[in-house]
Amino acid sequence: MLFTDLGLSESILRAINEEGYTSPTPIQEKSIPAVLKGGDLLAAAQTGTGKTAGFTLPILQRLSDSAKPSSGKRQLRVLILTPTRELAAQVQESVVTYGKYTGLKSTVIFGGVGANPQIKAIAAGLDILVATPGRLLDLMSQNCVSLSAIEILVLDEADRMLDMGFLRDIKKILAVLPKQRQNLLFSATFSSEIKALADSLLNSPALIEVARSNSTNEAIAQLIHPVDRTQKHPLLAHLIKSNQWKQVLVFTRTKHGANKLVLQLEKDNITAMAIHGNKSQGARTKALADFKDSKITVLVATDIAARGIDIDQLPHVVNYDLPNVSEDYVHRIGRTGRAGSNGVAVSLVCVDEHEMLRDIEKLIKQKLPQEVIPGFEPDPNAVAQPIQLRSQQHQQNRKPRPSNNGGGSGASKPAAKRSSQPKRSFSR
Ligand code: AMP
Numbered sequence: 001m002l003f004t005d006l007g008l009s010e011s012i013l014r015a016i017n018e019e020g021y022t023s024p025t026p027i028q029e030k031s032i033p034a035v036l037k038g039g040d041l042l043a044a045a046q047t048g049t050g051k052t053a054g055f056t057l058p059i060l061q062r063l064s065d066s067a068k069p070s071s072g073k074r075q076l077r078v079l080i081l082t083p084t085r086e087l088a089a090q091v092q093e094s095v096v097t098y099g100k101y102t103g104l105k106s107t108v109i110f111g112g113v114g115a116n117p118q119i120k121a122i123a124a125g126l127d128i129l130v131a132t133p134g135r136l137l138d139l140m141s142q143n144c145v146s147l148s149a150i151e152i153l154v155l156d157e158a159d160r161m162l163d164m165g166f167l168r169d170i171k172k173i174l175a176v177l178p179k180q181r182q183n184l185l186f187s188a189t190f191s192s193e194i195k196a197l198a199d200s201l202l203n204s205p206a207l208i209e210v211a212r213s214n215s216t217n218e219a220i221a222q223l224i225h226p227v228d229r230t231q232k233h234p235l236l237a238h239l240i241k242s243n244q245w246k247q248v249l250v251f252t253r254t255k256h257g258a259n260k261l262v263l264q265l266e267k268d269n270i271t272a273m274a275i276h277g278n279k280s281q282g283a284r285t286k287a288l289a290d291f292k293d294s295k296i297t298v299l300v301a302t303d304i305a306a307r308g309i310d311i312d313q314l315p316h317v318v319n320y321d322l323p324n325v326s327e328d329y330v331h332r333i334g335r336t337g338r339a340g341s342n343g344v345a346v347s348l349v350c351v352d353e354h355e356m357l358r359d360i361e362k363l364i365k366q367k368l369p370q371e372v373i374p375g376f377e378p379d380p381n382a383v384a385q386p387i388q389l390r391s392q393q394h395q396q397n398r399k400p401r402p403s404n405n406g407g408g409s410g411a412s413k414p415a416a417k418r419s420s421q422p423k424r425s426f427s428r
Contacts, residue, residue, distance in 0.1 A: 112281030
């Protein structure tokens with residue numbers, strides 16, 4: 001199928017063409033006609049599938065199709081809510097890119113930066129607003145934004161919004177929207193909370209699913225490097241230098257771990273910056289921009305901060321620590337091998353993480369290949385130590401993994417009995 005088969009206008013097709021895209025991705029093939037029909041939509045889609053254009057393109061088309069007010073100020077007709085600032089900025093970038101010949105106006109609002117330019121942009125009149133819930137509520141309480149003419153609502157990465165504790169905020173926003181509207185809900189996973197939200201929000205939605213939520217992209221080569229806990233940093237530096245990696249996204253479990261790793265890499269003359277919740281918005285934007293422009297080699301990120309990072313053809317993702325929640329492994333490695341390009345995801349796994357690795361392999365239904373790097377052989381007698389859990393707020397909403405005492409193949413004790421993974425159902 002080609003984009004020209006989907007009933008999109010010349011102005012939108014022109015912008016798609018300029019991006020170099022000719023064929024829609026599987027989710028776009030399904031979501032574009034569904035959204036154009038005007039009904040509600042429930043889509044199971046992860047970042048990397050092309051989901052953003054999957055809703056942006058038909059929304060731009062619908063707005064262009066329906067009559068604009070002949071006089072007076074533009075009314076806000078579309079609201080797109082995202083969990084993170086980075087994702088909001090990226091969605092807005094897509095709206096601008098694909099909408100550049102439509103004459104439609106949009107802006108993005110999120111916290112951590114001054115509100116005045118955002119208030120001014122809204123006051124000038126807009127068709128589309130991309131927002132994170134907190135800043136939107138803030139501006140609503142100051143009567144700076146009216147949602148009374150919203151025709152289409154998008155909840156992007158709804159699962160992450162709930163994980164981050166935004167349910168109350170979302171409900172407050174929903175309460176002021178016109179009852180008659182089109183609702184589009186995108187989520188990578190379907191917990192009971194997401195199902196409850198979908199039930200209350202959506203009216204006979206079209207259901208779209210493009211890939212099993214926990215399947216990993218086949219374009220991504222995955223590899224485990226077993227290593228001692230204290231040798232992870234030297235091993236990472238060795239991998240980067242010996243393979244001449246130029247753009248590496250590295251995940252750590254904690255913000256403190258991210259900062260520490262940046263300092264260690266800098267001592268090795270490897271340029272690195274961290275992106276996490278304690279960094280100011282300015283610092284996060286700069287780190288991401290420098291990374292995209294290849295001014296730095298390594299971007300070290302925590303899971304929440306990395307959500308929504310969209311870099312075309314990111315070649316290397318490294319799990320410096322395995323994620324505390326297995327599903328995050330799938331999200332993390334989804335940053336590479338995007339939209340058809342090839343990527344490599346390596347995980348540095350020490351004895352403390354053997355049980356996590358087993359859980360991940362169970363989730364993705366795949367045994368991951370292991371390769372010990374000469375000079376970094378792990379001590380076969382090493383004993384597992386408890387894993388330090390994240391302190392981020394969203395973690396309170398997810399059942400944390402208990403400390404892992406033992407259980408690794410190199411550990412002397414048998415696997416500790418522990419409760420199961422957080423209750424996020426993956427029935428689809
Ligand atoms: P998303 O899942 O929306 O984060 O998009 C993932 C990546 O796929 C982005 O870098 C898009 O620019 C890219 N992309 C979106 N649509 C297409 C397409 N039809 N063909 C190739 N790449 C695409």
